[in-house]
Amino acid sequence: MNKFSLPRQTRTVDEITGSRRLRRMRKADWSRRLVQENHLTVDDLIWPLFLTDGENRREEIAAMPGVYRLSVDLAVKEAERAATLGIPALATFPQVDFSLKDVAGSEILNPDNLINRATRAIKAAIPEIGIITDAALDPFTSHGHDGILRDGIIVNDETVEQVASAAVLQAAAGADIVAPSDMMDGRIGAIRDALDASGFQHVAIMSYATKFASAFYGPYREAIGTQGLLKGDKKTYYIDHANSDEAVREAEQDLAEGADMLMVKPGLPYLDIIRRLKDEFAVPTFAYQVSGEYAMITAAAQNGWIDGEKAMMESLLAFKRAGCDGILTYFAPKVAEMLKG
Numbered sequence: 001m002n003k004f005s006l007p008r009q010t011r012t013v014d015e016i017t018g019s020r021r022l023r024r025m026r027k028a029d030w031s032r033r034l035v036q037e038n039h040l041t042v043d044d045l046i047w048p049l050f051l052t053d054g055e056n057r058r059e060e061i062a063a064m065p066g067v068y069r070l071s072v073d074l075a076v077k078e079a080e081r082a083a084t085l086g087i088p089a090l091a092t093f094p095q096v097d098f099s100l101k102d103v104a105g106s107e108i109l110n111p112d113n114l115i116n117r118a119t120r121a122i123k124a125a126i127p128e129i130g131i132i133t134d135a136a137l138d139p140f141t142s143h144g145h146d147g148i149l150r151d152g153i154i155v156n157d158e159t160v161e162q163v164a165s166a167a168v169l170q171a172a173a174g175a176d177i178v179a180p181s182d183m184m185d186g187r188i189g190a191i192r193d194a195l196d197a198s199g200f201q202h203v204a205i206m207s208y209a210t211k212f213a214s215a216f217y218g219p220y221r222e223a224i225g226t227q228g229l230l231k232g233d234k235k236t237y238y239i240d241h242a243n244s245d246e247a248v249r250e251a252e253q254d255l256a257e258g259a260d261m262l263m264v265k266p267g268l269p270y271l272d273i274i275r276r277l278k279d280e281f282a283v284p285t286f287a288y289q290v291s292g293e294y295a296m297i298t299a300a301a302q303n304g305w306i307d308g309e310k311a312m313m314e315s316l317l318a319f320k321r322a323g324c325d326g327i328l329t330y331f332a333p334k335v336a337e338m339l340k341g
């Protein structure tokens with residue numbers, strides 16, 4: 001029994017809302033479709049692919065069910081599938097053999113390293129698909145950091161020089177967009193200069209402008225085999241995840257240095273940053289729905305705790321709503337198939 005005597009409603013709903021009823025347009029599927037503000041299409045997708053040495057190799061990544069490390073020959077097959085599905089671009093990430101790693105990540109300067117071999121092979125087979133290469137040292141260093149490590153410090157300027165040289169080699173192999181993910185100061189300008197000096201004016205730069213020090217990269221480190229190597233964390237170069245103004249300053253700096261596109265990483269926990277950057281700069285803006293985000297949705301779905309496909313679509317549309325022009329997502333082929341069907 002309710003011991004309070006409830007007050008009678010004194011106004012009608014129409015008096016309360018001024019006769020505005022937002023449910024009117026939600027009443028049927030046709031009217032919901034008519035007023036839908038944001039849409040996800042295959043043109044929004046960038047598919048990150050993990051590469052490994054050898055031939056005919058396809059190894060599932062434990063923390064990312066449905067995602068595989070692929071040898072170059074199979075990566076070419078997946079690129080063909082991507083092109084058939086209409087996915088505009090791929091982003092490649094190598095699992096570098098441990099014997100090739102050193103403190104300076106010098107294998108990144110091998111014109112025939114795994115990334116560059118994959119780019120050449122994919123471009124030879126499917127010239128029309130866009131290739132985005134990760135210009136960062138972490139797959140190549142014996143300590144898993146994105147820079148050259150000296151006396152416990154990630155040295156900025158030497159790292160920048162090396163990443164800029166690596167970017168030129170990636171462009172020479174056929175990369176359409178170079179995407180530095182290391183957060184060293186001055187890397188965008190140095191890469192632009194190096195590309196231009198080598199005749200690669202047409203190669204674009206997608207800056208991982210706002211890359212946050214995040215726990216959501218865990219499965220990726222398993223995928224490229226750096227998780228056991230990394231000592232400490234990346235807080236001296238990635239942005240503190242408590243900060244938002246700093247992300248705007250970082251993006252502003254990268255644009256001033258010549259970035260063509262901005263990326264926010266991770267994705268879903270950082271929608272506020274995406275919206276701020278889009279409003280502030282109005283440039284092509286992308287999100288990276290990272291490995292941990294993929295793992296969370298996939299694991300919950302495998303347990304029957306959420307509808308995986310619906311959660312996937314909802315998360316991707318959220319990026320569009322926040323202002324993204326596109327999304328790097330491991331769900332790309334699945335989404336492309338769903339959008340087609």
Ligand code: PBG
Nearest residue numbers: 136138181216217220290291292
């Ligand atoms: C590092 C790099 C990271 C990712 C791609 N390149 C982060 C890291 O290991 O610190 C993460 C991608 C993902 O989690 O899906 N240059």
